[in-house]
Amino acid sequence: MLETKPDRLLIPVLSACNFVIGMGAFVIIGLIEPLGEDIGRTPAQAGQLMTVYALAYAVMSPVLVALTGQIGRRRVMTAAFVLFTIAAILAALAPGFGMLVLSRIVAAAGAGMFTPVAAAVAAALYAPDQRARVLAAVFFGLTIAQVAGVPAGSYIAYSIGWRYAFGVVIVLSLPCIWLIWTRVPAGLRFQPVRMSDLGQTLGDFRTMLAITFTGTFLGSTYVLYTYIAPLLSQTMGYGRDGITFILVMFGLGAVGGNILGGMLADRYGWHRTLTGLCFAQIALMPLFSLLPFSTPLLGVLSVVWAVSGWSFMAGQQMRLINFAGPRAPVVLALNAAAIYVGAAIGSAFGGLVLAQFGITSLGFFAGLAALLALIHLTISARRAPVPYTDPNTTSA
Numbered sequence: 001m002l003e004t005k006p007d008r009l010l011i012p013v014l015s016a017c018n019f020v021i022g023m024g025a026f027v028i029i030g031l032i033e034p035l036g037e038d039i040g041r042t043p044a045q046a047g048q049l050m051t052v053y054a055l056a057y058a059v060m061s062p063v064l065v066a067l068t069g070q071i072g073r074r075r076v077m078t079a080a081f082v083l084f085t086i087a088a089i090l091a092a093l094a095p096g097f098g099m100l101v102l103s104r105i106v107a108a109a110g111a112g113m114f115t116p117v118a119a120a121v122a123a124a125l126y127a128p129d130q131r132a133r134v135l136a137a138v139f140f141g142l143t144i145a146q147v148a149g150v151p152a153g154s155y156i157a158y159s160i161g162w163r164y165a166f167g168v169v170i171v172l173s174l175p176c177i178w179l180i181w182t183r184v185p186a187g188l189r190f191q192p193v194r195m196s197d198l199g200q201t202l203g204d205f206r207t208m209l210a211i212t213f214t215g216t217f218l219g220s221t222y223v224l225y226t227y228i229a230p231l232l233s234q235t236m237g238y239g240r241d242g243i244t245f246i247l248v249m250f251g252l253g254a255v256g257g258n259i260l261g262g263m264l265a266d267r268y269g270w271h272r273t274l275t276g277l278c279f280a281q282i283a284l285m286p287l288f289s290l291l292p293f294s295t296p297l298l299g300v301l302s303v304v305w306a307v308s309g310w311s312f313m314a315g316q317q318m319r320l321i322n323f324a325g326p327r328a329p330v331v332l333a334l335n336a337a338a339i340y341v342g343a344a345i346g347s348a349f350g351g352l353v354l355a356q357f358g359i360t361s362l363g364f365f366a367g368l369a370a371l372l373a374l375i376h377l378t379i380s381a382r383r384a385p386v387p388y389t390d391p392n393t394t395s396a
Contacts, residue, residue, distance in 0.1 A: 015141035022145025030154025044351040053104040054344030061112030074184040084110030085173040092166035116333035151247040158240030215342035220369035222346030235291035253306025261311035270315035280308035281370035288363030323385040
């Protein structure tokens with residue numbers, strides 16, 4: 001931790017930057033229908049853009065974090081956001097599907113460097129008793145992107161075109177570059193991450209079993225969530241306004257889940273919290289295979305589903321930090337990668353389900369995927385790594 005007090009605007013800046021990252025990453029979810037119609041792709045094919053982004057993030061994020069571990073954090077974060085902005089420009093100007101795929105890969109490279117490094121910077125600049133709250137604040141921007149970013153992108157896409165949604169991402173990204181350069185302290189090189197650290201973590205079976213639960217849990221969610229717009233269009237007859245409304249309800253639930261998750265983990269511990277959330281997902285997601293419902297009932301269901309889906313991160317992070325010790329930056333990078341592995345696998349599996357069994361079967365298969373997440377959690381909890389003990393700490 002630095003001797004000087006961190007800039008009071010640093011955490012809000014990092015959270016705002018993560019909001020833009022989240023919007024740029026997940027805006028595809030609200031664009032699937034208009035984008036697909038414009039470039040001649042089915043919803044399942046357009047949904048592959050989310051899969052491409054997620055896989056690229058998962059592969060590149062830990063490697064890029066390790067390769068840039070000796071470079072000043074401010075430079076890495078600024079360069080990462082420049083890359084992310086370039087990706088949004090490529091997407092807005094893309095003449096076809098190939099350029100869109102390239103833009104998703106470039107965006108994943110930028111986001112994959114920025115978000116884990118931002119978390120490491122926040123954790124290193126604050127005292128241990130403040131880190132959980134600070135990390136939650138940094139990641140809060142990603143949650144808010146679900147509330148405002150994704151629905152706004154969807155509304156813009158259905159109103160004036162999907163390219164303008166990426167245009168908004170560009171406009172929001174430009175001030176972020178300046179804010180990072182002016183608010184992140186220069187010369188930060190603490191806790192450098194090396195490729196050897198990454199290799200050791202990847203070779204630790206128990207650690208990886210715990211980390212990859214993030215992927216299986218979120219993967220079950222994205223089986224359904226990636227295709228929520230066409231599902232609502234075909235089963236509820238929704239257009240722009242109806243789809244945007246449900247996405248807003250989901251986003252509000254995500255914010256509530258982000259807050260509630262920390263409270264649940266503090267009170268009941270990570271194991272009971274995560275187990276309960278798995279059961280909630282198993283019960284809730286198959287209900288979407290029973291659509292249509294009344295709009296008020298669907299709105300309530302969407303909120304409850306989002307609360308249970310987004311409450312898991314606090315408990316999972318508590319679990320990982322408990323045994324990570326000095327390897328925390330690597331573990332956090334891999335956990336962030338696992339988010340996108342889960343999104344990629346869930347999106348890809350959802351596309352297969354959609355193609356083979358129809359769009360109304362997505363909820364049922366998402367519930368089955370959540371059951372697999374519960375099995376994963378149970379096995380990984382029994383094989384949990386030993387909690388880390390600081391060797392410099394002496395007992396009284």
